[in-house]
Amino acid sequence: MSAQQAERKTENLPQWKKEEVDELVDLIESYDSIGVVGVTGIPSRQLQAMRAELYPDTVLRMSRNTLLTRALEQVDDGIEVLTEELEGQVGLIATDSNPFALFKKLEASKTPAPINAGEIAPNDIVIPEGDTGVDPGPFVGELQQVGAQARIMDGSIQVTEDSHVLDAGEEVSEQLANVLSELGIEPKEVGLDLRSVYSEGVLFDPEDLDIDVDAYRSDVQAAAAQARNLSVNAAYPTAQTANLLIAKATGEAKSLGLYAAIESPDLADDLIRKADAQLRALAANIEDEEALPEELRGVSAPAASAEETSDDESTDDQDTTETADAADEDDADDADGEDDGAAGLGNMFG
Numbered sequence: 001m002s003a004q005q006a007e008r009k010t011e012n013l014p015q016w017k018k019e020e021v022d023e024l025v026d027l028i029e030s031y032d033s034i035g036v037v038g039v040t041g042i043p044s045r046q047l048q049a050m051r052a053e054l055y056p057d058t059v060l061r062m063s064r065n066t067l068l069t070r071a072l073e074q075v076d077d078g079i080e081v082l083t084e085e086l087e088g089q090v091g092l093i094a095t096d097s098n099p100f101a102l103f104k105k106l107e108a109s110k111t112p113a114p115i116n117a118g119e120i121a122p123n124d125i126v127i128p129e130g131d132t133g134v135d136p137g138p139f140v141g142e143l144q145q146v147g148a149q150a151r152i153m154d155g156s157i158q159v160t161e162d163s164h165v166l167d168a169g170e171e172v173s174e175q176l177a178n179v180l181s182e183l184g185i186e187p188k189e190v191g192l193d194l195r196s197v198y199s200e201g202v203l204f205d206p207e208d209l210d211i212d213v214d215a216y217r218s219d220v221q222a223a224a225a226q227a228r229n230l231s232v233n234a235a236y237p238t239a240q241t242a243n244l245l246i247a248k249a250t251g252e253a254k255s256l257g258l259y260a261a262i263e264s265p266d267l268a269d270d271l272i273r274k275a276d277a278q279l280r281a282l283a284a285n286i287e288d289e290e291a292l293p294e295e296l297r298g299v300s301a302p303a304a305s306a307e308e309t310s311d312d313e314s315t316d317d318q319d320t321t322e323t324a325d326a327a328d329e330d331d332a333d334d335a336d337g338e339d340d341g342a343a344g345l346g347n348m349f350g
Contacts, residue, residue: 013070017067020063020064020067021067021070021071021074024061024063024067024068024070024071024092025071025074025075027059027061027092027094028071028072028075028079028092028094029075030094031059031094031095031096032095032096032097032098032199032200033094033095033096033097033098033099033102033197033198033199034079034082034092034093034094034197034198034199035082035092035093035094035095035099035102035194035195035196035197035198036082036085036086036090036091036092036093036194036195036196037060037090037091037092037093037106037192037193037194037195038088038089038090038192038193038195039062039089039090039091039192039193040088040089040193041190042190042191042192043190046111046190050109050191050192053109054093054105054109057095057096057097058093058094058095058097058102058105059093059094059095060091060092060093060192061091061092061093061094062091062092063091063092065086065087065090068083068086068090068092069083069086072086078198078201079198081196081198081203082196082198082203084196085195085196090195091192093106093192093194098199099197099199099204099208099209100209100211100213102194102197102209103194103197103206103209103210104209104213106191106192106194107191107210109191109192110189110190110191110192111189111190111191112186112187112188112189112190113186113188113189113190114177114180114181114185114186114187114188115172115177115180115186115187115188116172116177117172117173117174117176117177117178118171118172118174119171119172119188120169120170120171120172121166121167121168121169121170121171121172121187121188122168122187122188122189123168123187123188124164124166124167124168125164125165125166125172125176125180125185125187126162126163126164126165127143127146127148127159127162127163127165127179127180127183127185128159128162129159129160129161129162129163130158130159131154131156131157131158132150132156132157132158132159132183133156134156134157134182135155135156135157136152136155136156136157137157139157139179139182140152140157142175142178142179143157143159143179145175146165146173146175146176146179147163147164147165147166148163148165148179149161149163150163194206194209197209228240228241228244231245232244232245232248254266254267254270258270258271258274261274279296280296280299280300283296283299284299284300
């Protein structure tokens with residue numbers, strides 16, 4: 001519907017309704033993300049407390065569904081798709097936060113509440129094992145009638161094991177509602193039920209927003225670490241792996257130089273140690289000490305033989321790769337506070 005058509009539809013409205021629609025339009029146009037939330041079953045006092053808790057970052061606006069529809073259609077720009085969610089008791093929610101942060105905030109604001117007879121159980125209802133704190137009397141029979149394993153013990157009524165008394169999706173009977181109320185069990189959550197959010201031209205459903213942020217962040221960090229390892233192992237230089245590749249190349253060059261006994265100022269000390277170890281190993285294997293110079297008589301074999309020393313040195317490549325892996329983990333930790341990608345992830349999820 002065009003803006004002109006929307007304006008014509010408001011021409012015959014009473015003045016107070018026109019003003020209400022204008023205010024709603026201003027609200028919609030003033031925020032980055034606009035959503036529809038269900039408020040069915042929320043007591044007025046609790047609803048006001050939720051509204052106050054959300055303010056000022058997020059605004060909850062209640063109005064007639066017909067007026068909300070007119071306002072959304074008047075704004076147009078694709079946001080009128082939210083009119084499909086305007087059924088029952090709903091409100092408009094507006095925020096500059098991204099939809100993921102909004103969903104997380106609304107879910108965190110939900111609180112436990114008792115369930116009434118005739119309502120549908122949102123999840124399985126279980127009466128937990130333990131002392132009910134109720135004195136012996138007819139209540140033990142009521143517990144048993146709703147399916148709880150209960151009896152009188154030590155002067156009070158006790159539930160002897162966790163008792164599943166109702167499946168999710170089933171209707172709560174008056175008897176069960178009374179039992180749960182007596183025990184102080186609140187099996188449902190009360191809060192703003194997000195139906196859809198429109199942000200930057202995209203419509204988000206709750207299923208799109210209900211993700212495990214910690215697991216998602218961990219997956220992204222693992223993928224980044226694996227990409228860096230691939231870059232190092234494939235010798236593909238990037239800004240993030242250049243230092244690791246240089247360290248790896250240095251280790252390989254040193255290993256080659258020691259193995260080939262290449263004279264170099266950088267390898268002189270290591271070559272001397274290698275030669276000394278080889279000499280001691282050879283001397284230790286000569287049984288006739290008289291054939292040895294005096295300074296080599298009675299020497300014991302070094303901790304590593306010449307061949308083992310060479311093998312150890314040839315593993316510098318592997319050690320360097322392992323060092324690169326460890327450095328990757330350090331880089332990933334540092335990236336949490338410095339990389340644009342990590343900052344973007346934090347912003348996405350609030």
